[in-house]
Each structure stands twice: as C-alpha cells, then as structure tokens.
Amino acid sequence: MSLNIFITGASSGIGESLAYYYSRKQYTIGIAARRNNRLESVANECKKLGGNPMMYNIDVSDRKECKDAIEKFLFITKSIDIVIANAGIGGYDNILNGDPSEINKIYNINLLGVSNTVLPFIPKMKKQHSGRIAIISSIASFRGIPEHGGYSSSKAALNNLTDSWGYTLKPYGISLTTVLPGYIDTEMTKDHEFKMPFLMNSNKASEIIANSIQRKRRKLILPWQWKFIIPIFRILPRSLIFRFSPNQIK
Template structure:
C-alpha cells in the first residue's frame, strides 16, 4: 500500500476550471494522458461525469460556478485534503459574446462577462495561494486572449475583461515571485471551441483545440510568464499594441463583430 501511495504522490496534480468543453476538456484529456491527478470544475455535472468516465486517472469533479467563491473554496479544500496541493491551477473558465459599449441594454451582459472572466479567475486562485506560499511552490495559469491587447469594437466587454485579466495576472506574478510561485499568462488567438463556432467571420491562424492546448501545456511546463499562441498571433499582437491610436481606430472600425446575446 505504501508503495502505491509513494508513486501516486509523484504524479502531477492539476486543477482546472471550465473543464466541460473546449480548451478545458482538452486540458483534462491531455493531462490525463500524462498520468496527472485532476480536479475538474464546471457548471454542468453531467458533462463532468462524462469526462471523468473517459479518463483513467484519479479525478475529482466539482459542479461549481466560478462566481461562487465559497463553492470554489470548498472544492479546493476537498482536493487538497485528498491529494495535497495541486502543482498547477489553470483558471480557464470564460465567456464571450458581442456587446456595444455605449448601449444600456448591454450593461447586464457587460457586467457578467467581466465578473466571469476576471473575478472567476481571482476566485479560482485565492483558495490555493495560502498553501502555495507555505510550501514555496506552485503554478497559477490564467487563460487570457489577444483580444485583451486593444479594445475591439463590438466586443467591448470581452476585450475589457481580458485586458483586466492580463494586468491582474501581471500584478499577481510579481507579487508571487518572492514565494517561489510561478504565474503564467496564456493569450490565445482563435481556437476551434464552442465559443468561436458562432463567429460569422474569418478567423486567421485558427487552431484546433487539441493543437492549441498541447502548446499551452508546453508553455506551462516551461513556466513562461506570458505567451501568445500561435506565433503568428504574437506578431499580430505586437503590431496591435504599438500601432498609433489613429491607425488602430481606422483599421478596427471596419473589423468583424461578434453576435450580441444576453449572458445570464
């Protein structure tokens, strides 16, 4: 029995939110292939059960909304008590839809996107930071977006939430360094997921979820501080960041717009 526990304790432990589809599901599957012990968080219990049934590693599932801070604390405490602190916490849960920054009718959706995409990450990390500080190790990973580099017309809420997330993760990274805790910001371009399947415009350099996630995992293993994936989008991101305002305004005004819908 002691031999099995010793082997088990050597396994990578990964805690992932937004695990029921897209990037989160691919992260779960790929880490499972590596023999990792998993903690998976999502809102839909039935989908979590299906994912758990397909993987053959120790796996705990938690049907919790990332806006439920107490629920996430309870899930984190359960996972830590059973397996010990995770090596990696990946805050992946997020939402996107079109919004108009100047329209009152989009205010509710604007708030919801920022709450989920920003505060959902904060809620995810908080339960683990104390134990990470105590053990002087651990890695916190936030999934941001190239959309956070500049404000995108028609996607004001999403751009705002990801810009705020990028800056939050940067602040956190600097704060955590003295404790030996690594913070990784991943800013993807377009990826084939349920979030992008309704986009009615060309999505340059789009990647299949499994391909993108394999690159995410490599960046996480290498403890990158900030990475844009794929590399072509890194070039686009650099250009976006340094374009003069007048040029950006001219180019962006005719850009594609996401479909607007209400997020409850």
C-alpha cells in the same frame, strides 16, 4: 511523479483538452465547470486515458462554491502543483439597451472567477514553496474590440493582474503564466461566421499551453503568428479596427 492539477472550465474546449493532456500522464485532475453532464463525460474520458479526475460542479463567479470545492480538492490531494484558471465566456456588451447585466456577467466570470479560483490555492502553494498558475487571457485583450468591450477589458485586466501577482508570488516559488490565445476551435468560436485566421485545434493548443506552464514561461501567445501581428494590431487606426471588426454596428 504524479501531479495534482486543478482546471476551471474543463467541461469543454481548451479546459477539456488540458484535462485529457494531463490524464495521459496519469495525473490527478480537479475538473470544474457548471454543466455536470459534460463534466461526467470528461471525467469518464480522463479515466480511460489513465487520469484520476475529480469533478467540481461550480460556478466560478460564486466565491463560496469555489472556496468549498478547492478545500475539498486539497483535503484529498494534500498538495497542488498546477492551477489553470481557464473558465470564461464571450458575449456582446449590449450597452445600448441601458442594461449592465450582460457586461457584469462577463466580468463576474472572466475576472472575479479567476480570483475566486486562484487565490484559495495561494496559502497552500506558499506553504509548499512551489506551484504553477496559468491564467487564460486572450489576444482580444490588446485592444477594445467593438461590441465586445466587456470581454476584451476583462482579459486586459487579467494581463495586468498576472503581471502584478507574478512579482508578489515569485519569492514564494510560485510561477505565473499568462496565456493569450488567438482563435481556437471550441464552442466559443463555433458560431463565428467569419474566417478565423490561424485557427488552432484545442488539443494542439492544450499541448502548447501545458508545455509553457511546465517551462514556467511568463507569457504565451498562440498560435505563434499572432506574436508578429499583435504589435501592428495595437497601433492600427480605430477606423480600420471598426471596418474589419466582424460584428460592426451599422
């Protein structure tokens, strides 16, 4: 049986790998992101792998662009099986210069981008009485990371959002999976100058993520080693977090 899947942030990294994973199964995949040239090359590769890609050149922080793209996708597919809200950016808060634009941009993409791209699918999923939603959070959501408060708090908000939406959507047969990756080898991490513990390849990550969505797991932490580290990370004294933070303010 062919499935209809919509993935945001599919022009690189985890989203791109997920698009290839589902293409190998010959599914129909809506691939969304801002960089059109990258989307085109992902679409070509999806076709080679046997998938049926449809490109949507959108900025997830633009509510109307998202709504229009999703309407077009649903007009063709008539149904939706899986939505993966994966688009996201990292970045510094830069609060010392008094300018909120950097941090607001992170919230607009990482947080509002999720509601902009997930919620337009809900009426269709409700009508079908089925659907799977995956939201890509981060292990950075468990503490305020020095200089990355916007990023870690945007992901913490996603954890609470998915927790809450899970209750609301369950009676309608809609499952929610919160994905909390550690370090994955993508464009987002390519400039990190420190040694990233348990760094995982994005193809491997996409397989594990897709498998968890399939099994309707509520929460996935990957690589698995972080499951044991996070409880310690959550109670570490602030002084240690500061000392071992890769981007310390000195």
